[in-house]
Amino acid sequence: MATTKTPDATRRSERSRRAIFDAALELVGEVGYDKLTIEGIASRAGVGKQTIYRWWPSKAAVLLDAFIVDAGDEPIELPDTGDLAADLKFVLRATVDEFNDPKFEAPYRALAVAGANDPELSEQFVNRLQDTGVQAYVERLRRAQEAGTVAERVDLRIAAEMILSPFSQRWLMRTAPLTYDFVDTLVDLVLTGITRR
Numbered sequence: 001m002a003t004t005k006t007p008d009a010t011r012r013s014e015r016s017r018r019a020i021f022d023a024a025l026e027l028v029g030e031v032g033y034d035k036l037t038i039e040g041i042a043s044r045a046g047v048g049k050q051t052i053y054r055w056w057p058s059k060a061a062v063l064l065d066a067f068i069v070d071a072g073d074e075p076i077e078l079p080d081t082g083d084l085a086a087d088l089k090f091v092l093r094a095t096v097d098e099f100n101d102p103k104f105e106a107p108y109r110a111l112a113v114a115g116a117n118d119p120e121l122s123e124q125f126v127n128r129l130q131d132t133g134v135q136a137y138v139e140r141l142r143r144a145q146e147a148g149t150v151a152e153r154v155d156l157r158i159a160a161e162m163i164l165s166p167f168s169q170r171w172l173m174r175t176a177p178l179t180y181d182f183v184d185t186l187v188d189l190v191l192t193g194i195t196r197r
Contacts, residue, residue, distance in 0.1 A: 016051060020062060021069055024063050025066050027040055033113060060111070060118060064129075066107070067129070070107075078137065080143055088191075099171050099178055134157070134160050137160035141156045148196060150194050
């Protein structure tokens with residue numbers, strides 16, 4: 001006599017969750033954040049919109065979780081070859097490639113813009129995503145400070161923001177292209193101000 005297994009609700013939920021994330025990331029790239037809807041995500045994912053509302057309160061919350069899962073939750077650590085300038089340039093060049101990739105750009109830009117009008121989303125965006133990246137730069141600068149490359153007087157958080165903020169500003173406001181030359185120059189200028197003389 002054949003036995004029937006009870007469907008695994010956990011696996012079904014995980015498949016639905018992944019489908020919702022994929023749908024949100026695809027749709028925001030296709031239609032933009034303003035035209036992104038819970039209904040559209042549900043339709044693309046093949047789930048009911050009540051399923052989405054059971055897990056998330058808004059399209060912004062769906063998109064934030066989708067982006068974080070897609071980006072991976074591995075701890076970020078910058079390389080340490082002993083050459084601070086080379087390490088920073090290497091990472092920032094890779095970041096240029098990432099930010100110029102439409103698959104990455106659409107959801108990240110949507111979250112940044114949505115966060116400007118939603119303090120709660122902005123706080124989550126910073127705490128769950130942005131702050132991790134800034135802290136990775138702080139830790140790399142701390143190692144350089146301990147090695148005697150960066151001056152002891154330097155506030156490492158501000159130094160990290162001096163590197164990352166012009167990058168973010170140029171990208172978000174589209175004031176000029178993100179290029180390797182730009183980030184190389186940025187690193188050189190910042191290090192001129194913070195390295196031990």
